[in-house]
Amino acid sequence: MKQLMTGAAALLMSVALAPAAFADAHGGYTIGVSNTVQGNGWREEMICAMRAQALVEGDVTGLIVAHRNTDSAGQLEDINNLIEAGVDAIVLNPSNPDALNSALETAMEQGIVVVAVDAGVTADGAYILSNNQEEYAYLGARWLFEQLGGEGDVVYMRGIAGVSADTDRDNGFQRALAEYPNINVVHEVFTGWQQDQGKQQMFDFLATGIPFDGVWTSGIDNVIVDAFLESGAPLVPIVGADNAGFVSMLTEVDGLEGAAVTNPGSVGGAGIALAVDILNGNAPDSNTVLVDPVLWENTTEEGRATIEAAQNPNLDPEWPVSVEIPGWTDYTMEQIIACEGPGEG
Amino acid sequence: MSAWVRKNAWVLGLLVILVLLMGLTKAIQPSFGAGGIESLARAALPFAFATAGMAIVIIVGGIDLSVASMMAVCAVTAAVLMERMGGVPALLIALGVGIAMGAINGALIVLTRVPDIVVTLAMLFVWEGTALLILETPGGATADWLREGIRGFAFGLPKAFLVTVVLIALVWLPIRRSKLGLSIYATGSDELAAFRSGVATGRTRILAYALCGLFCAMGGLSLAALTGIGEPVPGPYLLASVAAAVLGGVVLGGGKGGLLGPIVAVFILRIIRTILTLMAVDPNVTTIVEGTIMVGVVIFGALVTTRGRRTA
Numbered sequence: 001m002k003q004l005m006t007g008a009a010a011l012l013m014s015v016a017l018a019p020a021a022f023a024d025a026h027g028g029y030t031i032g033v034s035n036t037v038q039g040n041g042w043r044e045e046m047i048c049a050m051r052a053q054a055l056v057e058g059d060v061t062g063l064i065v066a067h068r069n070t071d072s073a074g075q076l077e078d079i080n081n082l083i084e085a086g087v088d089a090i091v092l093n094p095s096n097p098d099a100l101n102s103a104l105e106t107a108m109e110q111g112i113v114v115v116a117v118d119a120g121v122t123a124d125g126a127y128i129l130s131n132n133q134e135e136y137a138y139l140g141a142r143w144l145f146e147q148l149g150g151e152g153d154v155v156y157m158r159g160i161a162g163v164s165a166d167t168d169r170d171n172g173f174q175r176a177l178a179e180y181p182n183i184n185v186v187h188e189v190f191t192g193w194q195q196d197q198g199k200q201q202m203f204d205f206l207a208t209g210i211p212f213d214g215v216w217t218s219g220i221d222n223v224i225v226d227a228f229l230e231s232g233a234p235l236v237p238i239v240g241a242d243n244a245g246f247v248s249m250l251t252e253v254d255g256l257e258g259a260a261v262t263n264p265g266s267v268g269g270a271g272i273a274l275a276v277d278i279l280n281g282n283a284p285d286s287n288t289v290l291v292d293p294v295l296w297e298n299t300t301e302e303g304r305a306t307i308e309a310a311q312n313p314n315l316d317p318e319w320p321v322s323v324e325i326p327g328w329t330d331y332t333m334e335q336i337i338a339c340e341g342p343g344e345g
Numbered sequence: 346m347s348a349w350v351r352k353n354a355w356v357l358g359l360l361v362i363l364v365l366l367m368g369l370t371k372a373i374q375p376s377f378g379a380g381g382i383e384s385l386a387r388a389a390l391p392f393a394f395a396t397a398g399m400a401i402v403i404i405v406g407g408i409d410l411s412v413a414s415m416m417a418v419c420a421v422t423a424a425v426l427m428e429r430m431g432g433v434p435a436l437l438i439a440l441g442v443g444i445a446m447g448a449i450n451g452a453l454i455v456l457t458r459v460p461d462i463v464v465t466l467a468m469l470f471v472w473e474g475t476a477l478l479i480l481e482t483p484g485g486a487t488a489d490w491l492r493e494g495i496r497g498f499a500f501g502l503p504k505a506f507l508v509t510v511v512l513i514a515l516v517w518l519p520i521r522r523s524k525l526g527l528s529i530y531a532t533g534s535d536e537l538a539a540f541r542s543g544v545a546t547g548r549t550r551i552l553a554y555a556l557c558g559l560f561c562a563m564g565g566l567s568l569a570a571l572t573g574i575g576e577p578v579p580g581p582y583l584l585a586s587v588a589a590a591v592l593g594g595v596v597l598g599g600g601k602g603g604l605l606g607p608i609v610a611v612f613i614l615r616i617i618r619t620i621l622t623l624m625a626v627d628p629n630v631t632t633i634v635e636g637t638i639m640v641g642v643v644i645f646g647a648l649v650t651t652r653g654r655r656t657a
Contacts, residue, residue, distance in 0.1 A: 038628075062625060063625070064622060064623075064625040065625075065627070065628050066622055066628060067628035067629075068628055068631070068632065069581070070580060070581055071568075071576055071578065071579075071580030071581070072483070072571075072572045072574075072576055073388075073391055073568050073571045073572060073580060074580060074581065076387075076388070076571055076572065077384075077387075077388035077615070077618070078622065080384035080387070080388065081384075081618065081619045081622035081623070082622065083384075084374060084376075084377060084380075084381045084384065084619065084622075084623065085374065085622060085623045085625075086374065086376060096483045096572070096574065096576070098483075098572075098573060098574050099483065099572035099573060099574050099576070100572075101573065102492075102496070102571075102573070
């Protein structure tokens with residue numbers, strides 16, 4: 001009992017002294033994080049990348065993470081609480097581009113740096129950092145067309161019509177297509193980013209017997225390989241994303257030539273890095289910053305080595321495999337797996 | 346005086362806890378002041394209305410699992426209409442839609458005699474689908490005066506707080522003092538006894554659910570006012586409203602409790618989240634802490650009540 005009382009007293013003391021400690025640390029930044037989807041592999045990687053990056057940034061002394069499943073009103077509440085907590089910057093994955101403006105504007109009026117990662121916000125003065133989806137599609141499509149020797153027929157498996165990521169990716173795909181005039185799209189479908197739907201669409205197309213030489217997918221990838229294997233059709237080059245299932249297929253499936261293009265959740269870590277840059281007076285020229293993806297292919301020694309290096313048995317199978325972003329994040333793979341921010345653990 | 350204190354002991358206790366928690370917040374973050382309380386009042390707005398609606402149906406002896414979905418329907422209705430017409434008619438239509446949805450819930454329960462929990466669970470999905478039908482993706486617009494009406498201060502108090510208190514009092518106080526109020530408590534205490542005493546229990550329950558729908562409409566409107574848009578996917582208001590109602594002294598099973606306690610409880614639950622954010626507690630632990638505090642307080646309350654009964 002006495003121990004309990006001492007513990008409680010110590011806790012109260014630390015609570016009372018904590019703000020003073022923050023005030024003393026000169027130049028030490030406290031960063032607030034807000035996210036509204038919990039339990040999704042991509043988002044969890046994003047949060048862990050934020051923590052790991054905050055840990056290795058020398059100027060960051062505190063990280064407050066508001067991470068729960070909620071609606072826009074809940075995210076407004078979280079952002080207002082972060083403002084009350086006196087953070088220097090807020091890095092958020094916005095639930096909606098328009099709904100958060102009242103809180104974000106209040107934050108910026110108080111000199112708090114606002115960085116939205118993964119999706120945009122319409123509040124004036126906020127920075128937006130996201131994966132470059134146009135480049136994502138261009139890189140993969142160019143590799144595929146190159147692999148086919150610049151001529152042949154390809155199947156183009158898109159995401160969801162009307163979603164901005166799909167529109168951006170289509171622009172990139174069309175750009176690559178324009179560079180290779182002898183490449184034809186024999187079949188174009190929307191998978192809805194649904195595994196079962198994409199697989200069925202591939203079964204259906206294989207059943208038509210129309211010949212084709214390659215497949216570009218918008219991230220519904222491992223089930224497409226499954227469709228080839230299950231129907232006994234000869235494999236063609238396939239482009240997918242850096243999902244754990246597809247990346248391991250690139251090393252394990254005999255005769256599969258393919259490439260994974262990264263769409264990292266670790267863009268959250270890049271958001272922390274950007275926020276620190278802005279706080280230190282190194283703001284980028286434009287309020288919108290795009291992170292360029294990387295392509296991993298299994299047709300060269302070098303490419304296979306990259307894929308081997310990216311795989312780590314300790315990595316959550318639900319996470320995208322690319323846990324680091326060259327030029328942006330500075331943490332090690334152990335640090336992101338540990339998922340501990342400054343002042344935690 | 347002492348009788349009044351004993352009668353309102355639960356609410357007074359909650360108020361003491363709220364004041365203590367505000368003091369703790371101030372201790373953790375010395376800059377916490379008027380601005381912090383104002384944003385707290387805004388955050389509490391949708392929870393307060395959902396809780397008021399939930400408390401009334403629990404008092405009448407039921408439960409409504411569809412509150413969050415009804416809020417979503419009213420929010421998207423208001424956001425879609427306000428893009429096309431004036432704010433006031435759109436607001437009135439949204440309130441009407443809320444009352445209608447609540448009345449449908451109540452009528453289905455009374456007419457089919459299927460338990461409340463089953464009917465409203467089914468209606469949760471019906472209203473959720475309705476909201477998506479009205480607006481597939483978040484969008485629409487909100488009248489400026491509605492957005493401004495809950496921001497800032499009036500008469501030295503946060504506008505959001507005044508809106509909460511005035512609207513709930515305006516609807517609830519006249520009803521509580523009327524025959525309908527008495528019927529709601531009587532039906533919740535013992536439906537058969539109430540029926541035999543001449544209370545139209547079926548009609549009372551339908552009206553109680555309609556009132557819940559009205560408060561859900563206010564909750565939905567406050568969501569639209571907070572975000573400036575309508576979101577068709579329901580937020581986390583169902584469990585939060587049950588929790589606040591129980592914490593506020595409304596007895597699950599019906600017949601006991603008021604609306605003041607639950608509203609104070611809403612503020613307590615919101616300020617706990619603020620404190621946990623200020624202390625940078627791990628977000629996964631936050632949910633556990635919130636749940637534990639709720640269970641703890643309810644157990645404590647039950648102990649106090651039973652002991653009080655023994656000594657009395």
